[in-house]
Amino acid sequence: MARNEIKLRKQLIDDDTLQRHRDYSLLMRRHERTRRAKKTKNIFIYSLIVAVITVLLLIITSYFMVRWEKERELKNTKPAMHQSLRRASHT
Amino acid sequence: MTDAEIRLEYEAIDRAKKNPAAFGVLYEKYFDRIFNFIYTQTDDEELTADLCSQTFLIALGNVHKYEFRGVPVSAWFYKIASNEVNRYYRKSKSRKVYSLDEVHLRELFDKQEEEYSEDILARLIEYMRDLPGEMLEVLQLRFFEEKDFKEIAFILDISESSAKMRTYRALDQLRVKFNVKVKYHGKE
Numbered sequence: 712m713a714r715n716e717i718k719l720r721k722q723l724i725d726d727d728t729l730q731r732h733r734d735y736s737l738l739m740r741r742h743e744r745t746r747r748a749k750k751t752k753n754i755f756i757y758s759l760i761v762a763v764i765t766v767l768l769l770i771i772t773s774y775f776m777v778r779w780e781k782e783r784e785l786k787n788t789k790p791a792m793h794q795s796l797r798r799a800s801h802t
Numbered sequence: 803m804t805d806a807e808i809r810l811e812y813e814a815i816d817r818a819k820k821n822p823a824a825f826g827v828l829y830e831k832y833f834d835r836i837f838n839f840i841y842t843q844t845d846d847e848e849l850t851a852d853l854c855s856q857t858f859l860i861a862l863g864n865v866h867k868y869e870f871r872g873v874p875v876s877a878w879f880y881k882i883a884s885n886e887v888n889r890y891y892r893k894s895k896s897r898k899v900y901s902l903d904e905v906h907l908r909e910l911f912d913k914q915e916e917e918y919s920e921d922i923l924a925r926l927i928e929y930m931r932d933l934p935g936e937m938l939e940v941l942q943l944r945f946f947e948e949k950d951f952k953e954i955a956f957i958l959d960i961s962e963s964s965a966k967m968r969t970y971r972a973l974d975q976l977r978v979k980f981n982v983k984v985k986y987h988g989k990e
Contacts, residue, residue, distance in 0.1 A: 715938060717927045718845055718901040724838060732851040733833050735826050741855070742822060742862045 803874050811875040818865045825862050832876050833858075836883050839947060843887045845901035853890060857883040877953040884939065884957055898935055906946060929979060933972065940968040 817824035836857055841850040860882050868878065891898050907923075930938065939958060943949045949957065954965040 714897070715931055715933065715935065716897050716899045717930045718899060719907070719923070719927065720845075720901050720903040721905075723903055723905070724841055728847065729834050729837055732837065732847075732854065733830075735829050738829065738855060738858055738862065739822065741859055745859065745863060 808874050812870060815865060815868055815875060818862075819868075822862060822865070825865060828875060828879075829858055832879050835876065835947070836879050839880060839942075840883050840887055842901055842903075842942060842946065843898065844890075845899045849890070853883065853886045857886055860886070871956060873953050873956045877949070877956045880943070880947070880949070880953075881957045881959075898938075900930065900938060900942070902946070925979075926976075929976070937968050937972045940965055941972055944969050 811828065814824060814827050818828070833854070837850060837854045840853045840857070841847070844850050844853070857879060861879055868875075904923075907926075933941075936958070940954060943954045943957060944951075951962050951965045951969075954960075954969075955962040958965065
């Protein structure tokens, strides 16, 4: 099978055809639309990144808060335990 | 293209960087050439219109990134157009079509011992059917679009020596197989 398909044209593309497809205002409109879409996409991506970072920060903070709270509780219960043990040994 | 003309185009690009509406000058100037260039590789008017519009849209969207590379601005449009056409063929997985205009093709050949005939044209088409795509691209740019090797290298993202090598190899094969000589004055 041949690699390419070669065709022969008897004439060049006429001016009317070119004129029909030449439309700079349409190009500008498409450009504006694309630009807006790109901007919206960028805003969405940045917002998503900020949201993900915020959620991660919240998770990390809450993890450390819970750990700190547990350590505090443990510290509070330790002296009480020591006292009860000492009392038990005296008796 | 003279240096002054190239400079004028760069000024137009600089204006377009600040105000996209200024891009219109370049659009009007190169629309026909880019349309023809794409049409030669698709043979489909509507598809050509789409790809051509896409080419200028990409150019307009990236005009702020454009840097001087020592070639006319048109080479940048050809490069985008060529990429778009290749992308279309890669996506559609179809065989590449080259629709060459006969008048131009006839003009390109110098008659030698053999009479230039329908037979030689048919053999030539047969030969071109089996040419690798990259060789056809170089030939199209060199002889139909009249680009110099520096521009061809820029458009196809190859070195200047590769562009020359591909052209000469294709021309040598033409000479050997068909005894026809392409009008080539070694312009670089």
